[in-house]
Amino acid sequence: MVTTSALRLASVTPSSTQASTVYDRLREDLLSGRLEPGRKLQMRFLTETYQTSQTPLREALNRLTADGLVECREQRGFYVADISRNELIELTKTRCWVESLALRESMAASTPQWEELLLLAQHRLARTPRSLKSEHFEDNPEWERLHRVFHRTLIGNCGSQSLMAFCGQLADQLYRYRRLSIQRAFPSRHVSDEHQAIMTAVLSKEADDAVALLTTHYQQTADVILQDQQIFRELQNDGERA
Amino acid sequence: MVTTSALRLASVTPSSTQASTVYDRLREDLLSGRLEPGRKLQMRFLTETYQTSQTPLREALNRLTADGLVECREQRGFYVADISRNELIELTKTRCWVESLALRESMAASTPQWEELLLLAQHRLARTPRSLKSEHFEDNPEWERLHRVFHRTLIGNCGSQSLMAFCGQLADQLYRYRRLSIQRAFPSRHVSDEHQAIMTAVLSKEADDAVALLTTHYQQTADVILQDQQIFRELQNDGERA
DNA sequence: GGCAACAATAATTTATATATTTCTTGGAAA
DNA sequence: TTTCCAAGAAATATATAAATTATTGTTGCC
Numbered sequence A, B: 001m002v003t004t005s006a007l008r009l010a011s012v013t014p015s016s017t018q019a020s021t022v023y024d025r026l027r028e029d030l031l032s033g034r035l036e037p038g039r040k041l042q043m044r045f046l047t048e049t050y051q052t053s054q055t056p057l058r059e060a061l062n063r064l065t066a067d068g069l070v071e072c073r074e075q076r077g078f079y080v081a082d083i084s085r086n087e088l089i090e091l092t093k094t095r096c097w098v099e100s101l102a103l104r105e106s107m108a109a110s111t112p113q114w115e116e117l118l119l120l121a122q123h124r125l126a127r128t129p130r131s132l133k134s135e136h137f138e139d140n141p142e143w144e145r146l147h148r149v150f151h152r153t154l155i156g157n158c159g160s161q162s163l164m165a166f167c168g169q170l171a172d173q174l175y176r177y178r179r180l181s182i183q184r185a186f187p188s189r190h191v192s193d194e195h196q197a198i199m200t201a202v203l204s205k206e207a208d209d210a211v212a213l214l215t216t217h218y219q220q221t222a223d224v225i226l227q228d229q230q231i232f233r234e235l236q237n238d239g240e241r242a
Numbered sequence C: 001g002g003c004a005a006c007a008a009t010a011a012t013t014t015a016t017a018t019a020t021t022t023c024t025t026g027g028a029a030a
Numbered sequence D: 001t002t003t004c005c006a007a008g009a010a011a012t013a014t015a016t017a018a019a020t021t022a023t024t025g026t027t028g029c030c
Helices: A002-011 A018-032 A043-050 A054-067 A085-108 A112-126 A141-154 A161-180 A191-203 A207-227 B002-012 B018-032 B043-050 B054-066 B085-108 B112-126 B141-155 B161-180 B182-188 B191-203 B207-226
Strands: A070-073 A077-080 B070-073 B077-080
Touching (some): A018 A054, A054 B054, A085 A141, A085 A161, A161 A207, A161 B085, B018 B054, B018 B161, B043 B054, B085 B161, B112 B141, B141 B191
Antiparallel strands (some): A070 A077, B070 B077
C-alpha cells in the first residue's frame, strides 16, 4: 500500500487532482506567453484545449487569479492578465524593496548551512547553459529552474514563509514579462557574473553591497524589457487596467 | 421553482455573483472565529449553512485559500486554517518589516492630500467607540472598519498596489488572532493614543519615529495575544503545519 | 429617400445545480 | 496484522438557467 501509493504518485499523477493538473498546465502556458496578455479565456476553448470540464477549470482559473496571472471580471469571464509599462515598473520597484528586506534578514540570520546552500545554488546555475542553442536563444528549462532556486535561496533564510511566498508571486509575474522579450534581451548581458557578484557579497557579509547588486540586477532586467517597443506596442492606454 | 429562484436572486443578491456573496459571508465567519481554526469544512455542512451549491462554494474556498484563511488538502477537502504561536510571531514579524517599508515609502512620497487623508482617518477613528458597551467588550464593526482604513491610509501613499494587497492579507490573518482573544485584551491599552502618536510622527516627517511607533503598536498587540493561554491551549504541536 | 440610432430578440457564454464517478477512510473478517 | 469491502465524502461532468453582447429591424430625423 505504501509502495503502490508512492509509485502512483511518482509515476502517473504528479498532481493528483484534475484541477491541480490543469492549474499547472495553464500556469506554464501563461508564464511562457503562449496565452497572450489580454486574451479572453473562453470556456469552450479551454475545455477543448485542456481536455477537461468546466468545474476543475474554474478552480484552476480562480487560483491563477490569486496569483495575478489571470483577471476575473464578474459575470464576464476570465482574461489573461494584461501587461503594461506601469505594471512592470511597479512590480520591479516592489520586488526590489521586498527582496532587499528579505535578503538583509537572511544575512542577519546567516548560518554556515545557508551559505553552503547558496554557494551550491550559484555553482549549479553557473555551469548550466542559459540557452539550448548557441547561435540563437532557445529557453533552457533547467537553467530557469536553477535560476529560480538561486534567487529563492538568497532570501530563504529570512524566516518568513509568507514573505517568501509574496516574493515568489512577484517573481512569477515578472517572469512573464521576461519571457515575452527574451529573444532580444539574450546576448546583451552576463547575468552569470551578476549572480556570482551577489553571492560573493553575501558570503563576505557585505549587506549593503549585496542589496545594491541585487536591486541593480532586477532593475537592469526591467530596463531591457521596457526598451522593447514590440511588447507594449499594441496597448493604447498604457497604464490603465480595468 | 423558477420564479422563487429568480426572486431570491433578485432580492438577496442584486448585482453580485453567488460565489462572491458566499465568499464575503465565509470570510466574515472565518475572521470572527465563528468557524474555529482547524475545523473541517464539509461540503454538506457548507451547502446547508450558506444555502448554495457546491460550485460557488468551491470558488469561494479557493479564493480564501489564497488569502491564507482556508487550507486545501488534496482529495481531502477544505479546513479552516489552523493557528499557532509560531505563525502569530512570524506574521507579526513580517507585518512589521513590510509595513515599515511601506510607511517609509509613503512618507518619502508625501503630499498634502495624503496627509489630510491621514488626519481625517485618525480623527474619525478616535471619535468612534471601540466597544458598543462600556461595561464589557462588544465588537463595534464601525470602529473595525475605520481602524482598517487608518492603517491602510498610512501605507496608502507607497505607490505599490501589490505591496498594499500583501499588507492587507497579513492584516486579515492577524485580525483573526485578534478577534479570538479580544475579550481579555480589551481594557488594557489605549490604542487611540498610539494611533495619534503615529499620525503625529508622520505629519512631523519623523520617519524613524513613525516606524518605531507602528512596529511597537503591532508587537504589543501580538504580545497580548501570545499571553492568552486559552487560544493555543488545545494545540499539541504548536509550530507545525501540514 | 437615406442614414443613424435605439430597441428588441437571438445567440453565445457564464454561472449554478445536480448527478455520477472516483477516492479515502473506517470497520470487520480472515 | 493485513486485506477487502462498504460507506461516505470529494472531485468532475453534464445539464439548466441567467446574463451579456451582438445583430437586425424599425422608426425617426435630416
